Amino acid sequence: MELLKDTIEQFGAPQIHNSDQGSQYTSDIYIDILKKNNISISMDGKGRVLDNIYIERFWRSLKYGKIYLNPPNGGLDLYQKVKEYIEFYNTKRRHT
Numbered sequence: 001m002e003l004l005k006d007t008i009e010q011f012g013a014p015q016i017h018n019s020d021q022g023s024q025y026t027s028d029i030y031i032d033i034l035k036k037n038n039i040s041i042s043m044d045g046k047g048r049v050l051d052n053i054y055i056e057r058f059w060r061s062l063k064y065g066k067i068y069l070n071p072p073n074g075g076l077d078l079y080q081k082v083k084e085y086i087e088f089y090n091t092k093r094r095h096t
Contacts, residue, residue, distance in 0.1 A: 004033055013037040020044045061089070
């Protein structure tokens, strides 16, 4: 909730907020923040987790194959490591 509040304060309220139906997004407190800021609420349907399976697998590969093995030293280093991994993933990594 604090991150949502801080983000709205710093960048303004978006027109729409999309999330899954996790308990953190369906709590009364979270929904009230969105409503008070006139943000339209959009939630993925139940069972839609399979829609994201490929990107979820990609992020898992990135974390376990690069980030956890080489912890970044700040945001710039993290950006470079992600960029390197995406280049590796797209050009050199074998896919099944």
